[in-house]
Amino acid sequence: MRVPILTYHGVNIAGNDYATNDHVAFAADLDAIHALGLRIVPVAWVVDAVLGRATRDLARCVALTCDDGSNFDYHDLDHPQHGRQKSFYNALLDFRARHGAHAQPDLHLTSFVIAEPAARDAMDRLCLVGRDWMREDWWRAAQASGLVAIENHSWDHNHPCLTSPGPAGLVRGDFHDVGDEAKAEFEIAQAQDYIASRIERRPSLFCYPFGHVNDFLRADWLPRRGAALGLDAAFGDGATPATVDTDRWNVPRYICGWHWKSPEGLAQILRDAAK
Numbered sequence: 001m002r003v004p005i006l007t008y009h010g011v012n013i014a015g016n017d018y019a020t021n022d023h024v025a026f027a028a029d030l031d032a033i034h035a036l037g038l039r040i041v042p043v044a045w046v047v048d049a050v051l052g053r054a055t056r057d058l059a060r061c062v063a064l065t066c067d068d069g070s071n072f073d074y075h076d077l078d079h080p081q082h083g084r085q086k087s088f089y090n091a092l093l094d095f096r097a098r099h100g101a102h103a104q105p106d107l108h109l110t111s112f113v114i115a116e117p118a119a120r121d122a123m124d125r126l127c128l129v130g131r132d133w134m135r136e137d138w139w140r141a142a143q144a145s146g147l148v149a150i151e152n153h154s155w156d157h158n159h160p161c162l163t164s165p166g167p168a169g170l171v172r173g174d175f176h177d178v179g180d181e182a183k184a185e186f187e188i189a190q191a192q193d194y195i196a197s198r199i200e201r202r203p204s205l206f207c208y209p210f211g212h213v214n215d216f217l218r219a220d221w222l223p224r225r226g227a228a229l230g231l232d233a234a235f236g237d238g239a240t241p242a243t244v245d246t247d248r249w250n251v252p253r254y255i256c257g258w259h260w261k262s263p264e265g266l267a268q269i270l271r272d273a274a275k
């Protein structure tokens with residue numbers, strides 16, 4: 001198994017071409033992955049393989065994730081500068097409509113969302129355009145669709161737009177600072193409970209905000225606390241394919257716009273994974 005896990009951000013909209021818009025890239029990448037004869041599978045299947053608890057053949061597979069849980073994941077929206085944007089969810093439905101359900105029978109996207117309503121509201125006002133685009137009311141429908149899983153991207157992303165220091169002395173803007181019990185409980189454990197209360201399913205996956213992975217969380221707290229919280233794995237941005245030797249608490253991903261910026265860049269990642 002050498003599965004590239006690809007990551008998109010619904011708020012990455014600076015234009016309407018591949019390099020400037022993650023929605024354009026996502027839709028193009030679905031077709032490109034399919035044209036190469038690769039299979040799209042749920043990222044939870046990759047975790048099952050890392051944990052040695054399933055025997056699915058994951059040769060020539062790709063998994064898809066998206067971060068931060070803006071409304072752009074699920075709803076088509078009118079961007080003030082760049083016009084109508086197709087959500088990741090609707091891009092999956094479009095793919096299905098064009099190719100048929102048999103084309104990618106396990107088509108799936110994992111959406112890592114931010115739990116706390118007040119933090120999402122602050123990000124919406126201060127970092128987006130104040131149109132209430134960080135809501136949670138689509139989570140349940142997305143999860144129920146079977147095409148999307150809602151998972152844990154922390155309580156409040158320890159985002160720099162929040163007042164610093166935060167609870168437990170958190171220095172805002174740096175997830176590396178989540179380095180003790182109180183901070184980890186605040187950022188990860190309570191997010192598990194909140195998201196579970198909204199989708200009637202306990203998240204099983206966590207994704208480090210900013211890709212900031214520290215040794216306390218990766219090698220101590222998550223191995224100790226993860227199982228009790230219902231967590232199977234945590235995701236970083238290591239930019240290598242996931243294999244059976246992957247650290248379950250730092251599963252690598254490739255980030256659109258950073259690790260690749262063009263269809264050719266993605267093709268190179270997919271070729272390297274197939275070696």
Ligand SMILES: [Zn+2]
Binds near residue numbers: 067153157
């Ligand atoms: Zn994030």
